[in-house]
Amino acid sequence: MAPLDSTLTSNLFAIGAERLALLGKHHKALMQGYLDGQVDETTFSEAALKKLIAARILWRPDEQQPLALRPLVSELIASMVADENRRQINADVAEKLEQIRNRVQAYRDAQYKGDYSVAELQLQRLTEHVHDLSGQFEEAIDSLWHRLNSDFGFVSSLDEKIRENERAQKQLRRLLDGLDLLNFDELIELSEGNSHLRKLLVSQLQNQLSSHHSSLLEVQKRLVQLLAKFRQQQARSMLITNMAAFLRQHPKYQPADYPNRSELPGLFNQASAIRPQAAIALDKASERDILAELLQALPKPNRIELPEQHSASFAELMVDEEITARQQALKTDVENFYLKVIDLGGKLSALDYLNEQQLSWDSEIWLYQILADYQALPREEKQMFAIRRDEAPLSEVNQLMLIRDIQIELRAA
């Protein structure tokens, strides 16, 4: 039996390896076929097509139909790339359970007969079945989480998301029903008296399945929450659309006067705004510094200084004490000059007076101040004096008149 087995195995190995290689050899065209739902036969040679069909990778579902990937191959790809649109969830537990029972029986039979190599083989197959069963749940849970975490982003509309969510919930219920089929009392019974079996069927499988069970319940909770969220969003969208349509159709629509109902709905109780105002407390000494700072920080107004209307004495704006004193002295001297004119009762030259009194003023300033004082006199007093400027042009070409001297005369009253 053993040699026959090994030839079978080596045969299997050769064929399997060759056919897996086919997948790799035509990977691009096959993947395109997965995406399009059918393969483009012109991209393959005739021999290649035959091989792919023989390898049960491609098939023709119907005579009229183009060649397509076999469902199992599509499923393999979907699972590899986590394509939630196509990924299948296999929730069939009963079949797996039946296989496990049969394998345990075959293993025990072989052991009973003392055929240890067969027993070994059966144990290996049994291990595979147990892993398959656990892997089936793992794959399903992975797929469900994947869909949840992407918010069902693989479909575009909210309606589709809701349908996908409901489909996922049905799958989940089937998985949970499948888990219920597993009766650990039976598994304990099956593995009785054999440590290998007990380890495999009881400690290992039980551990895995109980963790799957809690994962599934968690997924279920999240799916229900997400569905509620989807439904809420859907309700919002519909409310917005339908209310807008209603208002467009009834432009004069006016709802009842809710604000004046005796029982005011909270929604419409929206008080008017109060804006608290505050100013610096002048009675608080500690805030004086702040006030001073604020004052300084105030932008300085760009005021245009208007010329003041009183005396035209040009030097009055100066504040320096020394200058003020000199200014005062000048004014006193000019006043004395005017008094002299009055005393004299006749004409008096300003520059002559300056020389006569041996005053130290610059002649130009002296004349200027005499003019200024004259201008500053009240109108009646101005009329008491006749002023005569002794002036001449700057040069023959420049008609700018320069004042050389001033004669002040007291007019007869």
Place this chain on the structure above:
Amino acid sequence: MIQHGPLLERLLAGDFICQVSDEDAFRHLSNEQTQQEINHYLRPLNRRLVSNDDHSVFYLGYHELNKNAREHLSSQFALTVQSLLPLLEWLQLVQETLGRDSALTAGDTIKLQEFVLRTEDNQSLRQRLQTLASDRFFNSQSEQLDSQVKLIFRRLKEHGYLLQPHAERQYYVVTGKIDYLLDVIRFIRDEEQLPVDDTPSQEALL
């Protein structure tokens, strides 16, 4: 109460506080103890905290409904009713323009530039935007798409429906006041028994 000073000021100024507009303040307001304290404080001002049904947004209402209060509420209500259609149309327009599969909710982000770009190339969206912008709620006088959009978003910001996290960056976050708006609509619909559905018909479900 000291630590709630800024919050009180915002509430008094008529702001709506939600998780988006002020997360910390919202957390404080969700605490019943704080609510009581604030209400106690606001009592002499004839104000109290009000929230919508699912407590996602807080604002101030009158404690006692005297004549002045009623008058204010009446004019406020008139404004709200007037703003319903433009706001609903704006919600629809944003949803369609940005190709979203659901209506805007609190926390959603809208990039102004994206909205302008998508509207620019689509004659019918442009038309609708133009009509919306010239509605008296937004009251745009401009012919330019860009300034119409900017004005609409600025108005919505002023009304508290949108938040602009950075003054220089043109993106906006929808606040919880949108929830309030929908609550108002739902309330009016229920009260007046308007023929406005928000659940899909049985056929659509099957």
